[in-house]
Amino acid sequence: MELDVANFYEILSPRCTVLVSTADKQGRPNAAPFSFVTPVSANPPLVLIASAPNRHTLSNIRETGEFVLNIVPESILDKMWLCSKAFPKGVSEIKEAGLTERKSKHVRAPSVEECAGWIECRLESEHKAGDHVLIVGRVLHAGCHDDLMKGEQFDVARAKPVMHIRGKRFVAAERIVTVKD
């Protein structure tokens, strides 16, 4: 069946979902969920997020050139959702949602302690794309909670990262399948 083309991303799903944490130039933290996100390069390590033009996340990235992608486990899904609400600029969604600010290693923007992992980025370039702005970031540091790695593998079944379908519907990643080859 044919879908309304404006809702095409209903089937390009579920999508990796991250809490993007930033700070404004006065150092006041902000966090908001994004599911238009993907790695785009390994060497140099680059990520991309697409932001609506009116988001505090975008204005903070433009002010400071820094942001953190926080990987969201199922255990904080409802708190992540609270971070999508409209708070005045300067109010920390991290605190409002009952989450904890964690000092980052290479950027002034805080990370979110309760998240599974953290990818610290510096703004590399910006491009216009329809009704969103593409933000490409250089990965400066990546880390995660010790108990969520098995050797060099992210323990997805334990972390249960959430992935967005649309609206309030998400998938909790859980069942690993391995290609037979």
Add this chain to the structure above:
Amino acid sequence: MELDVANFYEILSPRCTVLVSTADKQGRPNAAPFSFVTPVSANPPLVLIASAPNRHTLSNIRETGEFVLNIVPESILDKMWLCSKAFPKGVSEIKEAGLTERKSKHVRAPSVEECAGWIECRLESEHKAGDHVLIVGRVLHAGCHDDLMKGEQFDVARAKPVMHIRGKRFVAAERIVTVKD
């Protein structure tokens, strides 16, 4: 713990995985899996994939300006993987993997019948990003198998789309969680 920054995408996972089908200017089909993919705009509807510079997918998109994102259900994971092997240009990975070419609605590139859904695109712009090329496509048409939609909702639990972690490890999307609000 700190991760090797070159493997940061191990934790930016699992990621939406699609089979990108194209045709070269002679009309010969090609398909290859990508997991660096995301919607980037709703109006106009735009998608983005990041491609290594040497892929047949990229040269075909440059030749014809067209491509299709095919949503991969768990049932064809091993066949999708076969499409990542190095076949000579002009050989159809779709046929080699035992999959079926399906006529697209608005582009000459075929879709893949066994996939859950199909997003037909026309090349909108191209940007360099590290060791990959960003391809932004305008969505011309989106559709899926009738039995995989419940009203306007994609039946993820039934389609079980696969999502990439790294190497041969994937997640089959299955368990839906809904935000309490």
